[in-house]
Amino acid sequence: MTTATTQALLDVDRVTLRYKTPDAIITATDQVSFTVNAGDRFVLLGPSGCGKSTLLKAVGGYLMPEEGEIRIKGRRVERPGADRMMVFQEFDQLLPWKTVLENVMFPLLVARKMPRKEAQERARAYVEKVHLGKFADSYTHLLSGGMKQRVAIARGMCMEPDILLMDEPFAALDALTRRQMQDELLQLWDETRFTVMFVTHSIAEAIRIGNRILLLSPHPGEVKAEVSNVQAIGDDAAAAAGLEQEIHGLLFDQEGAHPA
Ligand SMILES: Nc1ncnc2c1ncn2[C@@H]1O[C@H](COP(=O)(O)OP(=O)(O)OP(=O)(O)O)[C@@H](O)[C@H]1O
Ligand SMILES: [Mg+2]
Known part of the structure; x- marks a missing residue:
């Protein structure tokens, strides 16, 4: 294809994901759209229950969208594949x-x-x-x-794989080990420049890991904002603290759910 130079690696296009249980239909995400480019460290950030894991599973091909479409290199995702590998939170x-x-x-x-x-x-x-x-x-x-x-x-x-999907891989670790694992992941990325989609509900972790952060609203998950060029902060602790504050505001204050 001649358009390949501008084509995103991953295209999540107006994706609505639902769970049907015997007594309810639960909308996990509503019309979520974003793209991930090759080499991105793309973070999905949002409160518990906003559909982060559900979205990741859908990108993994374990769950089909009710509405919308997920594409990898322009091809619709319909099942799991070796081009998308998962790392989970659980040690087992x-x-x-x-x-x-x-x-x-x-x-x-x-x-x-x-x-x-x-x-x-x-x-x-x-x-x-x-x-x-x-x-x-x-x-x-x-x-x-x-x-x-x-x-x-x-x-x-x-x-x-084309993309490594990581669902809170460090959440069950103690704080020191967690920090060390974040550093190691960044080192690995420096060496090989793989593409990663990383789910977390920690703002601090999102800032450390991501070059782009997509903020999702609480249940059902909708895209609230995207923060890009996060890596520009580097080791500047004051800038990181400022960004953390800003993201917190974007996630909560506009809804009035969490007064500052
Ligand atoms: N297997 C399931 N059956 C029914 N509902 C489900 C199922 N899995 C998740 N849900 C519901 O879908 C919504 C999104 O869940 P999901 O696990 O994707 O959220 P999350 O953002 O990953 O949360 P957390 O940060 O707690 O891991 C929640 O309301 C949850 O209760
Ligand atoms: Mg989850």
Whole structure:
């Protein structure tokens, strides 16, 4: 296609997502639109229940929109695929009867992307990238929470997907480890410039991780605003605090839900 230079990597186009339960229809997101470009660290930020996880699952292809369309490289998302890998919050997303290396190479083998030997080599390289070389042959139940999340990140990155989908991957970690994992993710991004869509309800985490932040309103989730060029702040703590305040205002004050 000749238009490829300006085409977004991910196009979420007026997407409404609903859950149908026996006694109710729950609208999780209402007419949400945004685009993610290659190399973005795109953050979805909003209060609990605003539909962040639901949106991420829909991009993952686990849930189909009631209205609207999700496209990756112009192609409609209709099912899960190796071009979109997920990292979840839960430490139990790994297979405890497999080693670190086996966990990381597992999706490569399932997708039959390459012969076993090559898959093992690639997996080993990603295990090194997340600083777990010494633990390659350890079973994952012996690892700390942070280490388990590193395995999940290596497993996702190992598939070299078009986009890595991360749903509050550090939320269950202690504050220090969380901060360290944020730094490591940014380092990985510096090395490989992958595209990531990162869900959080922490404003501070959104500012640290994202170059673009999409703010969603409370249930049902609608786009409230987008903050871009976040990386311009760098290590300027005062600027980060100012932006945090501004985002808080955008998320809550306009509705009058949370007085300043
Ligand atoms: N399987 C489900 N069945 C019915 N309703 C659901 C289901 N999963 C989520 N919901 C509802 O959809 C809405 C959005 O939920 P979602 O989990 O996407 O929010 P979230 O922004 O990820 O919240 P949190 O920050 O707490 O993770 C909520 O009202 C939730 O109760
Ligand atoms: Mg969620």
